[in-house]
Amino acid sequence: MLYEFAVNYNHKSAAADTAYRHQRSRFAASALGLTPAVPSTIVKADSHTKGDAAKAMTASPVYFTDLRTTIENNLAAKTARLLKRAGLAGLVKRADLTAIKLHFGEAGNTAFIRPVLIRYIVEAVVQLGAKPFLTDASTLYRGQRSDAVAHVVQAHRHGFDCFGAGAPVIIADGLKGNDTRIIPFRGRHFRRLFFASAVISADSIVNVSHFKGHELTGFGGALKNLGMGCAARQGKMKQHATISPHVDTGLCIGCGRCRAICPAGAIRLARKKASIQPDACIGCAECITACAPGAIAINWNDDTRLFQEKMIEYAAGLQRAKQGRILHVNFLIQISPACDCYGHADRPIVPDIGIAASADPVALDQASADLVNAQPGCPGSALTRNTAPGEDKFAGLYPDVAWGHQLDYARKLGAGQRSYTLVRV
Numbered sequence: 001m002l003y004e005f006a007v008n009y010n011h012k013s014a015a016a017d018t019a020y021r022h023q024r025s026r027f028a029a030s031a032l033g034l035t036p037a038v039p040s041t042i043v044k045a046d047s048h049t050k051g052d053a054a055k056a057m058t059a060s061p062v063y064f065t066d067l068r069t070t071i072e073n074n075l076a077a078k079t080a081r082l083l084k085r086a087g088l089a090g091l092v093k094r095a096d097l098t099a100i101k102l103h104f105g106e107a108g109n110t111a112f113i114r115p116v117l118i119r120y121i122v123e124a125v126v127q128l129g130a131k132p133f134l135t136d137a138s139t140l141y142r143g144q145r146s147d148a149v150a151h152v153v154q155a156h157r158h159g160f161d162c163f164g165a166g167a168p169v170i171i172a173d174g175l176k177g178n179d180t181r182i183i184p185f186r187g188r189h190f191r192r193l194f195f196a197s198a199v200i201s202a203d204s205i206v207n208v209s210h211f212k213g214h215e216l217t218g219f220g221g222a223l224k225n226l227g228m229g230c231a232a233r234q235g236k237m238k239q240h241a242t243i244s245p246h247v248d249t250g251l252c253i254g255c256g257r258c259r260a261i262c263p264a265g266a267i268r269l270a271r272k273k274a275s276i277q278p279d280a281c282i283g284c285a286e287c288i289t290a291c292a293p294g295a296i297a298i299n300w301n302d303d304t305r306l307f308q309e310k311m312i313e314y315a316a317g318l319q320r321a322k323q324g325r326i327l328h329v330n331f332l333i334q335i336s337p338a339c340d341c342y343g344h345a346d347r348p349i350v351p352d353i354g355i356a357a358s359a360d361p362v363a364l365d366q367a368s369a370d371l372v373n374a375q376p377g378c379p380g381s382a383l384t385r386n387t388a389p390g391e392d393k394f395a396g397l398y399p400d401v402a403w404g405h406q407l408d409y410a411r412k413l414g415a416g417q418r419s420y421t422l423v424r425v
């Protein structure tokens with residue numbers, strides 16, 4: 001069975017944003033049978049008005065499957081159908097080296113997408129004659145994924161390998177996170193974008209995201225997986241940090257490893273303590289992982305709107321570079337309140353919803369947020385405000401984060417649009 005309805009969204013102001021978000025959540029809720037419909041704004045494919053038809057024609061299609069299954073129509077079959085409807089065959093060509101961009105989950109995290117679900121995507125790519133590989137880039141912070149060896153081991157521990165997910169793991173930015181490709185860009189914040197090289201070298205990309213809450217962006221979905229997740233460590237640092245890192249002299253043991261590795265000669269050593277010269281630092285972040293005692297710290301950017309814009313410039317740059325060769329897939333399953341980079345996963349904030357896919361990452365994230373907001377909050381979870389269906393769950397979790405800003409800025413940069421047609425497959 002197929003349902004189609006469209007929602008048009010033109011962001012004008014913060015007040016309008018709030019009103020629209022509330023209204024849109026009700027549309028999505030209606031589509032899922034949770035609340036009454038709002039007839040003037042839901043456009044069924046066969047019964048819309050002329051004005052609504054125009055909106056539906058300009059909206060980006062977002063394909064969606066819920067999690068109801070039967071023995072004849074299990075999740076493998078539903079995922080294959082979803083990918084087919086979303087146009088995977090037009091984006092992935094025979095003999096492509098296809099990057100399946102994932103987050104393998106930090107050690108201790110349990111909310112990451114299960115490998116068996118990734119296997120369904122891998123099989124669909126293989127059927128098109130392409131060669132998929134599972135990939136992610138090194139993290140900026142020190143953890144189990146900050147170099148390629150630890151990262152691959154961590155991926156394997158979580159079941160991402162040829163046996164569990166059906167494809168090999170290749171860390172996109174090389175052994176030490178410095179295998180970088182630069183893309184020129186004309187943005188408000190950046191003129192050059194630093195990406196993990198394998199992501200750029202890949203012939204096509206399936207950008208697979210676990211949709212969940214995030215403390216800096218409200219939610220983490222396709223745009224974040226693209227902009228932050230595909231950036232090399234240097235790019236991650238430029239998005240996250242306002243200035244160069246600094247040395248905690250209390251932790252510094254004066255070993256000099258940071259000075260030896262610094263490509264800019266920005267680190268001095270005096271009286272067995274290192275210090276970083278901000279004017280010379282190029283923000284490559286190499287020193288952070290080189291420092292065994294963890295004495296080098298990032299100056300985290302505490303302006304979430306600024307952070308969103310920087311992340312979106314990366315997402316828009318990559319979307320443009322791979323236009324016509326990239327599909328985005330959001331899993332709305334085990335929707336935890338925070339990122340999979342944490343070494344734990346808190347109770348889901350809403351019930352499981354389904355899987356959504358689109359060539360437009362902006363429309364996909366907008367639709368995913370609407371689908372989440374249409375749900376009732378899970379009792380006993382971290383979500384204690386905005387728990388009713390239709391209320392903004394991400395504002396409930398992170399009231400200081402205006403998550404709509406990332407979508408607006410992405411639209412302005414041409415990465416996609418907030419208007420979408422939800423196509424239920």
Ligand code: SF4
Nearest residue numbers: 252253255256258291
């Ligand atoms: S690598 Fe770390 S501990 Fe060694 S000198 Fe540099 S800051 Fe100090």
Ligand code: SF4
Nearest residue numbers: 262281282284285287
């Ligand atoms: S971030 Fe890079 S350039 Fe800056 S001090 Fe560290 S190693 Fe040197």
